[in-house]
Amino acid sequence: MARLGEGDKRWIVEDRPDGANVHNWHWAETDCLEWSRNYLTTLLCNEPILNGEGNFYIRIKDLAKLEGEAYVNVRKGKIIPGYELHLVLSYEAQAKDSDGSSVLRTEGSVEVPYISDENAGEDPEIKISIKDDGPFGKRLKEAFVEKGKPFVFEKIRQYVDTMAKGGPAKDDLEVKKVAPKKPSVSNSNKTVDNNSASRTSTTKEKRKEGFKTITMSEKFSCRARDLYEILMDENRWKGFTQSNARISKEVGGEFSIFDGSVTGTNVELQEGKLIVQKWRFGSWPDGMVSTVRLTFDEHESGVTIVHLSHTDVPEEDRYGNATVVENTERGWRDLIFHKIRAVFGFGI
Template sequence: MAKMGEGDRRWIVEDRPDGTNVHNWHWAETNCLEWSRNYLTNLLCNKTLLSGEGGLHIKTKNLEKLEGEAYVNVRKGKIIPGYELHLILSYEAEAKDSDGNAVVLSTEGSVEVPYIADENAGEDPEIRITIKDDGPVGKRLKDAFIAKGKPFVFEKIREFVDAMAKGGPAKDELEVKKVAPKKSASGSASAPAATTTAAAASGGGVKKEEKKKEGFKTITMSEKFSCRAKDLYEILMDENRWKGFTQSNARISKEVGGEFSIFDGSVTGKNVELKEGKLIVQNWRFGSWPDGLISTVRLTFDEPESGMTVVKLIHTDVPEEDRYGNATVVENTERGWRDLIFHRIRAVFGFGI
């Protein structure tokens, strides 16, 4: 065995003199907290929301607080953002009389967003809106901010989330390697490419390789339940029972071609094939997935003996990343099936095994 420092230099990873992380092969982490503070300040502060409509004037003021952490990891050009932030934004509000001259009330308020996190990137966060004056005019101003300011804050937070998914302050530092065809001294394409082209032109049997569907995974699971197959089928197709064991809103059609919405609308889809007590085939789409992506869920029910049902799940075309660049979609989806669906059915309905 070679001694430390005496190995083949081709296998020794050294820091370049210029400090460059070539093609982002190694992990590179960028602290984004200060960048996030500046970015959100530009998005949220000193923005006029109402300028006299109904005698009301509302304008955002300062980013009073931004605490937590924000960072971006980059490796081989892959962006992995991470952040957990607590934000407080102040605003000023004023109400004038019907003539728009005399000021009836001038006050201030705050907007608190206690948890902006990468794990909830596809959802609007919790928001708390307060105002210093709790009288009738103050309540009117607060209601106006809720109607006008709340959507504004959500929109700007989504812009921040998108910016982080694209690399935040590290975006401009990413090295992109574009591989161009090598050219010979005469400027023509390299010999292999020319040979391939010529062979194709002469019908020389150049085979096209089938492209594999990259960036997607298939989830397979098998679960046993102490119940009849038809009972388990009914639980999965009944919206009231879904609401019961998931503690979330659900709307489920029991017809082929019918649509469904579960987990408060975060998952939507359509029934493709249904056989009572035997088979459920559905198209599933998560709201956090890139536009246009639809997966297929296939659930088969087998009752090898009375009172025992085996459910086999095949969930195909699950993207490896969501629209924000988070690479935990497959892991989270598999955990959701196990913990939020199958295990909760057992806990609520007592179907052991």
């Protein structure tokens, strides 16, 4: 036993020149606050928002404040970013008349109170102010809201995506490369064909590794066409979910629900019978898209059973959280079906 005040060296992990974090197995954390300050400054500052359109000139001048925390954790090759930031930008604005003479020169600020990994798939709240509240000042502020607000959101999304990929720790990540095995060659054509068929089957199975399928059946006391309409009408969707939505009713049209957390496209639509859509959550890894299939079975007048099949749901999100399937299933049950049931009635 070690004496009081002294650590037992058997339990101390020392920094050693021959030490290595092989394949990032151990937990490694990188402080990203200063890097975030520099990166956001590069993305946002000295950028023109308006350069003469309507005789207005607006430019983001500098990053006045960035407070909070930002870090990237890496464990077993998984990137887990974390950040809670309060961002303030300053901008300068100028209005000119038709002959180029300056009518008003003023300044303003852009405040983004909360940029967080918890809301990575959503645009954050933004507050825009200007020092001059006269007619030209108000018009300059409106111009910034129209042109500058989307620009700021775009750059914040770029920051979020970069953090999700590792931020400043990206270059330090060790990538484990596994060389593909060469298929064995047989003297028999029959054996080669059998091996080829076997490999094809295995490839299909491996392609689905890391993905799950959610199936549910729910019963409602309503007509099938009414249930179809409540899922495809953005105003009704807003009503029963209490969230913003944009929903196209056309095949190939796009939709955005739950305040933009879920986006996708319509693949097949049969009114009152079938909805097939491609769904993507903002927190999923890049390129991952799932398929939602809803069939409506009105086996008796005024009673409809909805059958849900949600395929290709990834087991982990972009941050390494292995709760995607559980959360998606709960979302269908609690945030969609139960909310509709509150309007139409009983369940199966």
